[in-house]
Amino acid sequence: xxxxLNSTASSEERADVMxxxxxxxxxxxxxxxxxIDGQEVIAIDQQSxxxxxxxxxxxxxxxxxxxNVKTPYQLVSRxxxxxxxxxxxxxxxxxxxxxxxxxxxxxxxxxxxCAVESREQLLSTACAVKEAGAQILRGGAFKPRTSPYQFQGxxxxxxxxxxxxxxxxxxxxxxxxxxxxxxxxxxxxxDILQIGSRNMQNFPLLLAAGRHAQKRxxxxxxxxxxxxxEWLLAAEYIVAAGNPNxxxxxxxxxxxxxxxxxxxxxxxxxxxxxLTHLPVIVDPSHATGRRELVPPMSRAGIAAGAExxxxxxxxxPNSALCDGRQSITPEQLQSIVRTTRQLARLLNExxxxxxxx
Ligand code: PEP
Ligand code: MN
Numbered sequence: 001x002x003x004x005l006n007s008t009a010s011s012e013e014r015a016d017v018m019x020x021x022x023x024x025x026x027x028x029x030x031x032x033x034x035x036i037d038g039q040e041v042i043a044i045d046q047q048s049x050x051x052x053x054x055x056x057x058x059x060x061x062x063x064x065x066x067x068n069v070k071t072p073y074q075l076v077s078r079x080x081x082x083x084x085x086x087x088x089x090x091x092x093x094x095x096x097x098x099x100x101x102x103x104x105x106x107x108x109x110x111x112x113x114c115a116v117e118s119r120e121q122l123l124s125t126a127c128a129v130k131e132a133g134a135q136i137l138r139g140g141a142f143k144p145r146t147s148p149y150q151f152q153g154x155x156x157x158x159x160x161x162x163x164x165x166x167x168x169x170x171x172x173x174x175x176x177x178x179x180x181x182x183x184x185x186x187x188x189x190x191d192i193l194q195i196g197s198r199n200m201q202n203f204p205l206l207l208a209a210g211r212h213a214q215k216r217x218x219x220x221x222x223x224x225x226x227x228x229x230e231w232l233l234a235a236e237y238i239v240a241a242g243n244p245n246x247x248x249x250x251x252x253x254x255x256x257x258x259x260x261x262x263x264x265x266x267x268x269x270x271x272x273x274x275l276t277h278l279p280v281i282v283d284p285s286h287a288t289g290r291r292e293l294v295p296p297m298s299r300a301g302i303a304a305g306a307e308x309x310x311x312x313x314x315x316x317p318n319s320a321l322c323d324g325r326q327s328i329t330p331e332q333l334q335s336i337v338r339t340t341r342q343l344a345r346l347l348n349e350x351x352x353x354x355x356x357x
Pocket of ligand 2: 286
């Protein structure tokens with residue numbers, strides 16, 4: 001159940017409704033409000049409200065509307081918000097704003113190395129991906145590596161280099177945060193916080209990304225063995241904790257065939273657009289693990305309706321410290337940018353001409 005609060009309610013009326021909701025939910029946790037599209041809302045478990053209390057709430061002067069959402073995720077559901085959300089990135093660090101998602105938005109291309117390796121590598125790659133047409137620079141400073149003996153990232157130094165690359169190119173930056181205690185620090189540098197596949201159900205991390213003061217947009221990658229409902233519930237954690245700026249990223253799920261690193265579940269893109277108002281982007285690099293598959297699967301992602309791509313790009317992929325096999329060159333990126341933009345334009349025009357069934 002989602003309770004939208006009346007903006008004209010007095011503080012006593014608000015306190016009264018909050019106390020009532022705390023009683024209904026058994027005071028398990030403090031009830032918190034979230035601003036979604038300028039509207040203050042609270043979501044609580046449907047089970048905790050019977051018909052009598054629903055009527056009491058509906059008539060309460062602090063309550064504007066009650067919305068009954070039947071799925072376990074609520075605030076991210078399209079039942080609650082029918083229009084697609086768009087998220088503005090980059091304003092916090094005085095970059096030209098980039099809009100991700102929303103109706104008929106052009107796809108946003110994020111590109112850069114898997115990991116920040118050195119100043120020289122990052123700055124030259126940042127200039128090259130900008131030249132190729134990317135709008136956001138990616139680069140991991142904290143890397144979740146399968147083996148403890150692999151390169152783990154440059155840490156804070158990597159974040160400082162990303163900030164330098166942003167200053168040099170004007171591109172907003174996206175970088176991964178792996179632990180709750182680091183959210184505030186990474187958010188000082190990043191324009192988008194990336195929560196990786198391995199951490200999709202790290203609930204303390206999701207809560208920290210929801211609660212942190214700067215409310216940076218969060219790119220939530222799909223856990224490689226997660227169902228769509230689990231993924232949407234992970235997004236719900238962030239939104240319910242106070243940060244509505246969540247972008248979903250399909251990056252492939254694990255299956256039995258080692259030919260590709262993962263299986264790219266592109267059917268999730270149109271399905272998510274039915275289920276949620278959050279923007280959806282795709283990552284053809286981690287989804288396939290093979291650079292030759294990145295251009296065709298980038299096109300496929302856009303054709304499926306993704307609102308953006310995140311692509312690993314390296315000046316010398318074969319010498320990359322991380323994920324070189326799936327990294328492409330800036331020249332290949334430029335061709336992907338050109339083709340996918342044309343494709344998106346064509347699809348938008350075609351869809352505008354197609355009568356709704
Ligand atoms: C990455 O973006 O480099 C990464 C580690 O991604 P994922 O969490 O999808 O594996
Ligand atoms: Mn990677």
